[in-house]
Amino acid sequence: MLFTASGVSGPLVLSATAHLHTDGGVLSIDWKPALQSEQLDARLLKDLADQSNRSIKTVLNGYLPRSMVPVFLNLAQIDADKPCHQVNKKERAALVRLFKDCPLHVQQVGPIEAAIVTSGGVSLKEVDPKRMKSKRVDNLSFAGEILDLDAYTGGYNLQIAFSTGFAAGWHCAIIKE
Numbered sequence: 258m259l260f261t262a263s264g265v266s267g268p269l270v271l272s273a274t275a276h277l278h279t280d281g282g283v284l285s286i287d288w289k290p291a292l293q294s295e296q297l298d299a300r301l302l303k304d305l306a307d308q309s310n311r312s313i314k315t316v317l318n319g320y321l322p323r324s325m326v327p328v329f330l331n332l333a334q335i336d337a338d339k340p341c342h343q344v345n346k347k348e349r350a351a352l353v354r355l356f357k358d359c360p361l362h363v364q365q366v367g368p369i370e371a372a373i374v375t376s377g378g379v380s381l382k383e384v385d386p387k388r389m390k391s392k393r394v395d396n397l398s399f400a401g402e403i404l405d406l407d408a409y410t411g412g413y414n415l416q417i418a419f420s421t422g423f424a425a426g427w428h429c430a431i432i433k434e
Contacts, residue, residue: 258286260324265361271373272409277363284361288321298353305349309342316341320356329355374414378405389425398425 259267265284273284289297304316314337317326330337333351335344369375379399383392391397401418408414
């Protein structure tokens with residue numbers, strides 16, 4: 258996942274958009290997936306104690322990308338300059354919750370012109386999969402994204418386009434009906 262000037266992007270987000278609606282949704286980030294909440298709390302407690310006179314923002318720089326620290330502290334309602342020895346159990350619990358389940362509320366998706374893969378199209382029930390020919394209209398073939406066939410990011414959509422294009426082309430050019 259990539260953070261951009263206008264939001265989030267990257268392969269993870271591209272795949273997740275298959276499950277989003279244009280009217281929004283919520284993405285959740287686990288910033289520390291290798292740690293259980295209890296382990297994370299213990300680690301945070303130790304780091305706060307070890308750096309008790311430093312500010313909480315300084316300690317969190319070791320946990321998060323620097324640009325996310327103010328966002329985290331704002332969401333947890335903790336003053337960024339608060340000394341670590343003043344961070345209480347409730348505030349620490351709020352930080353642990355955010356590390357394990359940081360919500361990103363989707364306000365909008367990008368424009369269709371920027372889409373890499375779209376869903377929808379000609380129903381596969383209306384296409385002969387061997388020849389990619391329409392079952393409803395003579396001498397009409399389909400391939401690629403005109404079909405209601407899509408997959409997660411990772412080259413699968415390219416493979417769909419190449420395979421259906423090859424099948425349609427082969428049967429149009431070589432095989433006489």
